[in-house]
Structure formats: C-alpha cells, structure tokens
Amino acid sequence: MSDTVHRTMGQQSGRRSWAEPWKIKMVEPLRMTSHDERVAALAEAGYNTFLLRSDDVYIDLLTDSGTNAMSDRQWAGMMLGDEAYAGSRNYYHLETAIQNYYGYEFVVPTHQGRGAEHLLSQAAIRKGQFVPGNMYFTTTRLHQELAGGTFVDVIVDAAHDPADLSPFKGDVDLEKLERLIAAHGPGEIAYVSLAATVNMAGGQPVSMANVTALHELCRRHGIPLYLDATRLAENAFFIQEREPGYSGKPIAAIVREFCSHTDGAWMSAKKDALVNIGGWLAVRDGTLFEELRNLVVVYEGLHTYGGLAGRDMEAMAIGIAESMQDDHMRSRIGQVRYLAELLEDWGVPMVKPVGGHAIFLDARAFYPQLRQDQFPAQTLAAELYLDTGIRSMERGVVSAGRDPTTGGHNYPKLELTRLTLPRRVYTQAHMDVVAESVKAVYDARASARGLAMVYEPRYLRFFQARFEPIS
Numbered sequence: 321m322s323d324t325v326h327r328t329m330g331q332q333s334g335r336r337s338w339a340e341p342w343k344i345k346m347v348e349p350l351r352m353t354s355h356d357e358r359v360a361a362l363a364e365a366g367y368n369t370f371l372l373r374s375d376d377v378y379i380d381l382l383t384d385s386g387t388n389a390m391s392d393r394q395w396a397g398m399m400l401g402d403e404a405y406a407g408s409r410n411y412y413h414l415e416t417a418i419q420n421y422y423g424y425e426f427v428v429p430t431h432q433g434r435g436a437e438h439l440l441s442q443a444a445i446r447k448g449q450f451v452p453g454n455m456y457f458t459t460t461r462l463h464q465e466l467a468g469g470t471f472v473d474v475i476v477d478a479a480h481d482p483a484d485l486s487p488f489k490g491d492v493d494l495e496k497l498e499r500l501i502a503a504h505g506p507g508e509i510a511y512v513s514l515a516a517t518v519n520m521a522g523g524q525p526v527s528m529a530n531v532t533a534l535h536e537l538c539r540r541h542g543i544p545l546y547l548d549a550t551r552l553a554e555n556a557f558f559i560q561e562r563e564p565g566y567s568g569k570p571i572a573a574i575v576r577e578f579c580s581h582t583d584g585a586w587m588s589a590k591k592d593a594l595v596n597i598g599g600w601l602a603v604r605d606g607t608l609f610e611e612l613r614n615l616v617v618v619y620e621g622l623h624t625y626g627g628l629a630g631r632d633m634e635a636m637a638i639g640i641a642e643s644m645q646d647d648h649m650r651s652r653i654g655q656v657r658y659l660a661e662l663l664e665d666w667g668v669p670m671v672k673p674v675g676g677h678a679i680f681l682d683a684r685a686f687y688p689q690l691r692q693d694q695f696p697a698q699t700l701a702a703e704l705y706l707d708t709g710i711r712s713m714e715r716g717v718v719s720a721g722r723d724p725t726t727g728g729h730n731y732p733k734l735e736l737t738r739l740t741l742p743r744r745v746y747t748q749a750h751m752d753v754v755a756e757s758v759k760a761v762y763d764a765r766a767s768a769r770g771l772a773m774v775y776e777p778r779y780l781r782f783f784q785a786r787f788e789p790i791s
C-alpha cells in the first residue's frame with residue numbers, strides 16, 4: 321500500500337487503534353461443547369463454576385490468577401532454574417527485582433499470595449486485635465481471622481455503589497479509620513491492610529493522595545501499613561491516567577512511589593507478575609523479617625525458595641519487570657475496556673468505572689426478581705456457562721461467607737459476577753463472543769429462578785459449595 325493511500329485511509333477513518341505489544345508464537349486449542357454437554361457438566365459441578373473441569377470450558381474468565389501467558393523471555397528463564405535446595409541463584413534475581421521495583425529491603429518468597437498472608441497474619445496480629453482494610457478479600461480476611469484478628473472495612477462508601485463514578489473507589493475513608501482507632505486505641509490495631517485495585521469492589525484503584533495521607537495517619541498512631549501489591553501495577557495505570565501530576569510518569573516510577581508510603585507488602589505474583597505460580601512478602605523492619613523468615617521454613621519451605629522451584633522464581637523476576645512496562649499495561653487494561661464498551665452499548669449493568677482486571681456484572685440489576693439468598697451472582701455465572709461455555713465467578717453473598725460471631729450469611733452490598741481477563745491469553749474476537757453471550761443471557765433475564773445451596777464447606781465456601789436450581 322502506498323504511503324499516500326495509507327495516509328488517506330487514516331484520515332478518512334479518523335481512528336488510531338492500539339494493539340498488543342507482542343505476537344503469538346504458540347497456541348493452545350480450545351474445545352467447544354454442545355448445550356446438552358454443558359447442562360450435564362454444570363449439574364455435575366453442583367452449579368459452581370469452580371467445580372467444572374477446564375476441558376468443559378470454552379472461554380475461561382474464572383480468574384486472572386495464574387492464568388497468564390508467559391513471554392518467551394520468561395520461558396527461557398525457566399530453563400535457567402537453579403534447583404538447589406538452598407541459596408538458588410534465581411532467589412537472588414527475585415530478591416533484586418522486588419528491591420528494585422517495589423523498594424522493600426527484606427524479601428521472603430512464598431508459594432502464592434495466601435502463603436504470604438498466612439505468615440504476615442501469624443507474625444503481626446495478636447489475638448483480639450482489629451485489622452482495618454479497604455474492603456475484605458476472601459483469603460486475606462480468613463488468615464487475619466484465623467490469627468485471632470477481626471477485619472473492619474474502612475473503604476470509602478462509594479466503593480459499595482456499583483453506579484458511583486468516583487475515580488478512586490479503592491480509597492480508605494480516613495475518618496472511618498480514625499473513629500476505629502479512637503474507639504479501641506492504636507495498640508489494638510494490628511496493622512492497616514491496604515489492597516491496590518480493590519478486587520471485591522470491582523478492581524477499583526487507590527489514589528497516591530490517599531496512600532500518602534493514610535501513611536501519615538498510621539505513622540502518627542504508630543500503626544504499620546501493609547500493602548497487598550497483587551495488582552499494584554494496574555493500580556499505577558489508573559493513577560497515571562486519572563491523578564493530577566502523574567500523566568507523564570512511568571508505571572514503574574508510580575509503583576515505587578506508592579510503595580514508599582507503606583511499611584511492607586505481600587503479593588500474589590499470579591496476577592500482575594505474569595506467572596502461573598508464586599508470591600512474596602517484603603518488609604522494611606529487620607525484626608519482623610527475622611520472624612517471617614523463621615515462619616516460612618515451617619509452612620512454605622526454606623527462605624530462599626518458599627515453596628517454589630528455582631525456575632518459578634526466575635519467571636517471576638522477569639515477569640515483574642514486564643508487568644511494569646507502560647505499553648503492556650495499556651493493552652492489558654485496553655482489552656478489559658474493549659469488552660466493557662461492547663456491554664455498555666447494550667445496556668448490560670456492571671460496576672463502573674470499569675476496573676483493571678475484570679468486568680463485574682451487577683447481578684442484582686440483572687435479576688431483581690431474586691433475593692440475595694437465592695444467589696443471583698451464582699445464578700448468573702451458571703447461566704453464562706450454559707449459554708456458550710464461558711466460565712465466570714461469583715463475587716457476592718457466597719464469596720462473603722458467614723459472620724464468625726452470628727453464623728449468618730454476610731450480605732455484601734455488591735452482588736457481582738466477575739468476567740476476569742487472563743493476561744496475554746485471549747483475542748479481541750474472543751471478547752466479541754463473550755459480549756454476545758452476556759447479551760443473550762441478559763435478554764433472557766426474566767426467566768432466571770435462582771439457586772439453593774445444598775453443600776457448604778467450612779472455609780472459603782465459594783470454592784467448593786454445591787447448589788441446585790430452585791424449581
């Protein structure tokens with residue numbers, strides 16, 4: 321095509337699209353299923369998408385956790401695994417990557433995020449203490465409770481409203497936190513548990529202004545501030561886009577600045593860091609580090625592998641660097657927005673603004689005829705699977721579990737079904753198929769009857785609970 325023709329086309333269409341900063345070198349075939357096969361598979365799975373076999377799934381949007389496609393650089397790194405029991409060179413690469421990109425001095429590797437949550441909760445919570453945070457996350461809160469702590473939600477009210485368009489719905493409400501400290505005294509607060517891009521709120525970011533003020537407040541009261549950095553690079557993208565003074569700053573610099581306002585962090589590297597397994601915990605306090613480094617050998621493995629193979633740590637070190645690249649993040653969140661725009665055009669109700677890792681469909685708005693104890697979000701996940709074999713996840717009353725004191729259901733304001741996008745895995749055409757399937761389920765919304773829970777495990781029930789359709 322001549323330069324002139326090319327330029328003219330550009331002018332006529334007036335648009336300039338973005339594309340992924342990579343090309344595909346290996347593919348994994350997908351299996352398509354018939355409607356009858358899906359009906360049988362869903363019944364066998366107790367209407368819980370976690371219990372489906374992945375072979376029965378066409379497009380898997382259950383989670384962005386560990387489902388990333390690694391780069392050729394990461395795969396090359398896997399071949400450089402130093403599988404020594406102690407002192408693997410890959411551990412030192414990982415330690416350097418975390419020190420450079422996040423800025424914490426002392427690093428403990430763990431097999432995944434909840435391994436790190438377990439260690440931190442055991443080391444930093446005394447029985448009876450409170451742990452305030454910006455909305456609960458399932459595994460985080462459970463480990464805090466198992467250590468004898470009580471989680472208290474101090475997120476801004478806007479986070480609980482799917483239609484509120486505030487740009488930083490992950491922020492901590494500093495007044496709520498001050499009130500909690502005044503009521504119990506700072507000695508009864510174990511630490512503040514701050515999550516970047518709050519998962520259960522729809523992937524909503526925390527502003528730099530908020531973490532700066534929060535850190536100051538914590539310092540005044542002598543309370544540590546620990547960060548769940550699982551999706552911090554995505555959070556940094558929103559700061560770059562929305563917060564005054566950050567539009568010219570690279571994601572990597574924003575991440576470093578954000579961490580500088582915290583006393584330590586943990587991460588499920590299965591998200592931002594573009595690997596299939598791995599996690600870490602990192603702090604500035606040498607005494608706390610000593611305790612964590614001792615605990616890790618009890619629960620995870622030696623402090624230079626923490627439950628991981630050397631090759632896993634190498635892939636993580638490389639993935640951390642790749643996750644901070646601006647063009648990577650632009651296309652990652654660009655794909656989430658592409659799907660959101662299609663759904664928005666059809667009036668499908670979802671949490672807004674759209675977050676970093678997923679679309680969160682508003683199941684209450686889908687199914688106003690269902691009570692929350694008829695599990696609207698679980699029902700929507702089941703219907704989506706039946707339509708085209710798309711797997712999503714419930715993030716509503718089932719995920720919220722039971723109140724440890726009363727034993728009753730926790731009833732969260734948000735009753736959501738999450739379509740989570742794995743990184744570098746699906747194409748724009750897959751997104752079209754997903755959007756059309758959601759639209760078909762939305763069009764059929766009046767016929768949904770809901771589900772009854774017929775089996776409930778003790779911990780993290782959403783993973784293994786079983787349901788039956790209400791007839």
Ligand code: PLI
Pocket residue numbers: 382383384385432433434435457459460515519548550551588589590599
């Ligand atoms: O799944 P883990 O154990 O590697 O990480 C636990 C974990 C901690 N924090 C946050 C914000 C998470 O999102 C998280 C895990 N999330 C999952 C599995 C998800 O599907 O969102």
